[in-house]
Amino acid sequence: EDQVTQSPEALRLQEGESSSLNCSYTVSGLRGLFWYRQDPGKGPEFLFTLYSAGEEKEKERLKATLTKKESFLHITAPKPEDSATYLCAHSGAGSYQLTFGKGTKLSVIP
Amino acid sequence: DAGITQSPRHKVTETGTPVTLRCHQTENHRYMYWYRQDPGHGLRLIHYSYGVKDTDKGEVSDGYSVSRSKTEDFLLTLESATSSQTSVYFCAIRGAQGARNTEAFFGQGTRLTVV
Numbered sequence: 001e002d003q004v005t006q007s008p009e010a011l012r013l014q015e016g017e018s019s020s021l022n023c024s025y026t027v028s029g030l031r032g033l034f035w036y037r038q039d040p041g042k043g044p045e046f047l048f049t050l051y052s053a054g055e056e057k058e059k060e061r062l063k064a065t066l067t068k069k070e071s072f073l074h075i076t077a078p079k080p081e082d083s084a085t086y087l088c089a090h091s092g093a094g095s096y097q098l099t100f101g102k103g104t105k106l107s108v109i110p
Numbered sequence: 111d112a113g114i115t116q117s118p119r120h121k122v123t124e125t126g127t128p129v130t131l132r133c134h135q136t137e138n139h140r141y142m143y144w145y146r147q148d149p150g151h152g153l154r155l156i157h158y159s160y161g162v163k164d165t166d167k168g169e170v171s172d173g174y175s176v177s178r179s180k181t182e183d184f185l186l187t188l189e190s191a192t193s194s195q196t197s198v199y200f201c202a203i204r205g206a207q208g209a210r211n212t213e214a215f216f217g218q219g220t221r222l223t224v225v
Contacts (some may be wrong), residue, residue, distance in 0.1 A: 043216035
């Protein structure tokens with residue numbers, strides 16, 4: 001069964017304290033691993049797509065990496081405006097669907 | 111921003127009444143999705159469409175139906191609303207897929223309360 005598990009459920013960081021969010025997945029034939037950011041009361045906002053183990057994508061303070069079983073979202077020197085829920089999703093071979101994890105709620109304290 | 115519009119944005123309805131939510135896109139994307147989001151459950155797929163008049167069930171489809179008569183519109187109907195359908199509903203769109211699947215883009219959501 002295709003699954004996505006995100007950890008931790010919640011993470012509190014001091015401003016400038018770097019950390020990583022984890023996304024463990026099982027899927028038959030990965031066709032894409034996706035990261036989203038969601039602010040309260042809004043729809044998920046697309047951040048990154050990863051397709052192959054070893055691939056990395058960066059945007060400002062965020063860097064996403066991919067292995068055959070996990071993806072990590074690394075946050076370097078976070079700022080309070082990085083506070084949000086971060087969602088991971090995948091899509092598998094022969095499937096039209098995106099399967100989401102439950103998310104990690106990140107709070108960055110000034 | 112991807113051209114996705116959900117309507118209404120907020121709705122309160124009574125138990126037992128039918129409700130229709132609309133998703134409209136201006137991107138001409140093939141795939142459209144309806145998700146619901148609830149605390150502790152994350153985003154769960156209700157129904158999706160892979161073309162005009164082509165739809166299929168997702169993980170939590172009971173009590174919901176959908177229709178897609180043209181590329182730009184995807185309607186979600188709660189045939190007889192229940193309190194358990196109180197949720198935030200998101201529409202998403204995605205372009206054509208091949209060996210690699212592209213990302214989905216989401217609307218702003220519809221907050222539905224069934225009283």
